[in-house]
Structures are given as structure tokens and as C-alpha cells.
Amino acid sequence: MPFLKNFLRLSVPLYVLDQITKWYIVSNYEAPIFAVDKTEVIPGFFDIVRVHNTGVAFGRFNGEAWANYVFGAVALGALVVIGILWRKGAFPIKTSQLAVFLLFPGIFGNLTDRFVHGYVVDFLSFDLGFMMWPSFNVADACICVAAGLLAISAFLEPKASLSKAE
Numbered sequence: 001m002p003f004l005k006n007f008l009r010l011s012v013p014l015y016v017l018d019q020i021t022k023w024y025i026v027s028n029y030e031a032p033i034f035a036v037d038k039t040e041v042i043p044g045f046f047d048i049v050r051v052h053n054t055g056v057a058f059g060r061f062n063g064e065a066w067a068n069y070v071f072g073a074v075a076l077g078a079l080v081v082i083g084i085l086w087r088k089g090a091f092p093i094k095t096s097q098l099a100v101f102l103l104f105p106g107i108f109g110n111l112t113d114r115f116v117h118g119y120v121v122d123f124l125s126f127d128l129g130f131m132m133w134p135s136f137n138v139a140d141a142c143i144c145v146a147a148g149l150l151a152i153s154a155f156l157e158p159k160a161s162l163s164k165a166e
Helices: 001-030 067-089 095-118 138-153
Strands: 038-044 046-053 121-127 131-138
Touching: 001 095, 001 121, 001 138, 046 131, 067 095, 095 121, 095 131, 095 138, 121 138
Parallel strands: none
Antiparallel strands: 038 046, 046 121, 121 131
């Protein structure tokens, strides 16, 4: 049951946070048809905006008619592969297990958007001075942190784990 306990402690709250923030954006910001509806949080650095993304990271393939279906299928496939790898014990250390518990809300959050809205809702926008970072959301942040943790875990020795693969 440790898998379920950790899933409920980390993955579910992050998924809920992702969906609540996206609901707020969709309910309170105009759809980005002609102009960007934004709120300056830190002037010149951080804004809240509403962006529709049918593509993937950095807006690649955004607007393509097929993108939402293909990337939705990729997300479902990733969930299946992660589940199989978990059962096979491919995530033996806490760092890699934490990454998996971050991947779930990231994948489910954006997949929910694709099914419910027909696009992923992005809303966090940063101007780094030398470039505008592409808008993103809580699910995207979970996926990026998970990717970093998986990279780090590749260099760590298995010691203790959060739970045994079931």
C-alpha cells in the first residue's frame, strides 16, 4: 500500500492544484484570440496569462489538427510504460520514485485538458530579459522537475526506496 499512500499524498494534491489553477484561468481570463489577457504579478518578469496549447513543450506543433490526438495518445502510452516499469522495479531509489509521483499529475493534468478543453491551458509566463520563456502550468512544472530527478537518479546508487514495486 505504500505506492497508494505516496500517490495520494503527492500526486493527487498536485493534480488537483493543476486543475484548480487551470479552471481559474479559463473562468477569469479571455480566450487568447486577438490579444493576450494578462495580469502582471512582478512587472517586467512574471505574468499570469491564458494560452491554449494543442502541441507539446515550447508550443511545438501547436495548432496542428492532429496534435491533440497524437500527444494525448503519447500521454496514455507513457502512463502505461511508467506503470509497467514501476511493477518491474525500474525505480528502486527514492529520487526516481519521487519523479514518478510527479509524472502522474503532470501527465494526467495535461491529458485532462486535452479531453476537456481540446487544448492544454498554460498560464505562467516569465520574461527572462534575454527571452520570453514559453508559458507553462503546474503539470508542466511537475514533468520538468520529474525529468530532472530521473536524470539525477541515473547517477545514484540504489539504497532505500519509498516502497517496493508491487
